[in-house]
Amino acid sequence: xxxxxxxxxxPTGSLAAxxxxxxxxxxxxxxxxxxxxxxxxxxxxxxxRGCYVVQSGALKAVLVSAEGHERMLAVFGPGxxxxxxxxxxxxxxxxxxxxxxxxxxxxxxxxxxFRFADxxxxxxxxxxxxMASRLRGTTEDALAQNVATVASRVAKAFLQxxxxxxxxxxxxxRRIGQKVTQSDIAAMAGVARENASRVVNRWIRNKVIxxxxxxxxxxxxxxxxxxxxx
Amino acid sequence: xxxxxxxxxxPTGSLAAxxxxxxxxxxxxxxxxxxxxxxxxxxxxxxxRGCYVVQSGALKAVLVSAEGHERMLAVFGPGxxxxxxxxxxxxxxxxxxxxxxxxxxxxxxxxxxFRFADxxxxxxxxxxxxMASRLRGTTEDALAQNVATVASRVAKAFLQxxxxxxxxxxxxxRRIGQKVTQSDIAAMAGVARENASRVVNRWIRNKVIxxxxxxxxxxxxxxxxxxxxx
DNA sequence: GAACAGTTGTGACTAGTATCACGTTCTTGC
DNA sequence: GCAAGAACGTGATACTAGTCACAACTGTTC
Numbered sequence: 124x125x126x127x128x129x130x131x132x133x134p135t136g137s138l139a140a141x142x143x144x145x146x147x148x149x150x151x152x153x154x155x156x157x158x159x160x161x162x163x164x165x166x167x168x169x170x171x172r173g174c175y176v177v178q179s180g181a182l183k184a185v186l187v188s189a190e191g192h193e194r195m196l197a198v199f200g201p202g203x204x205x206x207x208x209x210x211x212x213x214x215x216x217x218x219x220x221x222x223x224x225x226x227x228x229x230x231x232x233x234x235x236x237f238r239f240a241d242x243x244x245x246x247x248x249x250x251x252x253x254m255a256s257r258l259r260g261t262t263e264d265a266l267a268q269n270v271a272t273v274a275s276r277v278a279k280a281f282l283q284x285x286x287x288x289x290x291x292x293x294x295x296x297r298r299i300g301q302k303v304t305q306s307d308i309a310a311m312a313g314v315a316r317e318n319a320s321r322v323v324n325r326w327i328r329n330k331v332i333x334x335x336x337x338x339x340x341x342x343x344x345x346x347x348x349x350x351x352x353x
Numbered sequence: 354x355x356x357x358x359x360x361x362x363x364p365t366g367s368l369a370a371x372x373x374x375x376x377x378x379x380x381x382x383x384x385x386x387x388x389x390x391x392x393x394x395x396x397x398x399x400x401x402r403g404c405y406v407v408q409s410g411a412l413k414a415v416l417v418s419a420e421g422h423e424r425m426l427a428v429f430g431p432g433x434x435x436x437x438x439x440x441x442x443x444x445x446x447x448x449x450x451x452x453x454x455x456x457x458x459x460x461x462x463x464x465x466x467f468r469f470a471d472x473x474x475x476x477x478x479x480x481x482x483x484m485a486s487r488l489r490g491t492t493e494d495a496l497a498q499n500v501a502t503v504a505s506r507v508a509k510a511f512l513q514x515x516x517x518x519x520x521x522x523x524x525x526x527r528r529i530g531q532k533v534t535q536s537d538i539a540a541m542a543g544v545a546r547e548n549a550s551r552v553v554n555r556w557i558r559n560k561v562i563x564x565x566x567x568x569x570x571x572x573x574x575x576x577x578x579x580x581x582x583x
Numbered sequence: 584g585a586a587c588a589g590t591t592g593t594g595a596c597t598a599g600t601a602t603c604a605c606g607t608t609c610t611t612g613c
Numbered sequence: 614g615c616a617a618g619a620a621c622g623t624g625a626t627a628c629t630a631g632t633c634a635c636a637a638c639t640g641t642t643c
Contacts, residue, residue: 502629502630503629503630544630544631545630545631545632547630547631547632547633548629548630548631566639566640567639567640
């Protein structure tokens with residue numbers, strides 16, 4: 124599991140907090156499934172009766188608005204849990220999830236989850252904790268939306284990428300272990316690609332981030348945190 | 354419980370879905386507490402070790418940004434559960450909750466909740482369902498923020514008010530059973546009061562909504578749904 | 584019913600961001 | 614290495630929504 128547990132912020136929806144023994148018990152007999160880059164795991168509107176745990180690779184959750192704008196909601200790295208909301212209500216999938224590199228996932232069905240959780244109530248508590256922290260996150264950026272300048276949203280997108288796909292380097296430098304285009308960043312931040320570009324370049328000029336061959340490195344995380352207005 | 358269960362959308366965070374017997378078991382020995390209009394139940398940042406169930410009255414959850422802008426997140430009517438996140442993680446309260454009319458609440462402590470839930474795992478499942486639907490809601494309007502025209506956000510605010518505080522009239526007309534100022538609406542929608550005013554007046558002119566003595570009635574819900582872009 | 588505070592309506596101005604347009608640089612497959 | 618397509622950088626423009634200013638209206642109190 125290359126994703127550091129030290130990052131202040133867990134990747135959205137990570138079940139990493141589940142104690143090892145519970146975790147492995149839950150996945151003991153799980154079927155796994157491979158997915159090639161750009162293949163779709165499921166689409167918004169699909170029926171969903173279970174969730175997935177990312178074992179390797181990376182995926183993104185996206186929503187497409189009526190006008191055809193693609194908004195990226197989250198990136199999932201190894202250890203993240205995907206599509207868990209379908210376990211708890213019977214609503215269709217709320218987003219589309221697509222592999223951004225070849226990936227392998229374990230499948231946990233509703234039945235398996237609840238059978239296991241009924242036997243181990245700690246699982247319920249941990250899951251509730253995870254949902255609560257997610258909810259806290261969305262509440263926070265509900266507020267942030269008001270302050271939402273392009274720079275702060277792009278900064279948030281970078282921090283999120285670093286949390287999901289970041290590989291720590293020396294100091295608190297972090298490399299985003301995945302090619303990411305400015306369109307991707309713009310889609311995560313929910314801003315126009317052109318404006319994301321302007322901000323990114325400003326930061327590159329100021330050495331806040333660097334880019335080599337499509338890979339970004341966050342050089343001065345503090346500045347991003349500051350710009351994000353956290 | 355004047356709030357109709359027929360509304361398509363449950364008031365945010367309602368525990369109304371809890372089967373009666375469980376519900377009453379959980380509240381059997383709960384202490385209750387009265388709160389006058391404009392009194393604060395708790396403030397963002399407070400320690401919180403339990404949650405409340407609204408028995409009568411109405412409350413609002415608000416966040417105040419650094420610049421002093423007040424953003425209203427939700428309105429709670431009878432049956433709603435408030436501050437439940439504190440049950441699951443140990444973070445401080447994420448919002449401030451204030452009574453908008455004289456209210457009475459039952460208090461459920463962490464201990465009581467977990468003791469009860471361990472004995473009745475259905476409670477866990479229901480709670481997870483509630484959290485999931487909340488999360489779905491916040492995720493949706495995180496996206497909506499992008500498409501966010503003033504009109505769509507104000508329309509959403511009205512629909513939310515109708516869901517939390519609405520009293521059904523004939524047809525699908527709905528009366529918001531509570532005096533609401535345009536500042537309140539603007540705070541819910543996260544827009545400037547002046548701009549909310551312009552939209553509201555357009556709708557009043559088009560008979561989409563009416564206002565008599567501070568009380569709004571939604572006359573043509575379809576139009577609002579449409580404006581909200583749902 | 585006069586005075587006052589709170590609320591609402593509306594115009595003028597401004598700031599921030601999406602959009603458009605187009606040239607430049609980088610990647611990739613052959 | 615070269616050609617074609619993607620991705621990127623940047624200026625000009627248009628539009629949306631926040632802000633300011635102030636008048637009109639409403640309801641409440643003495």
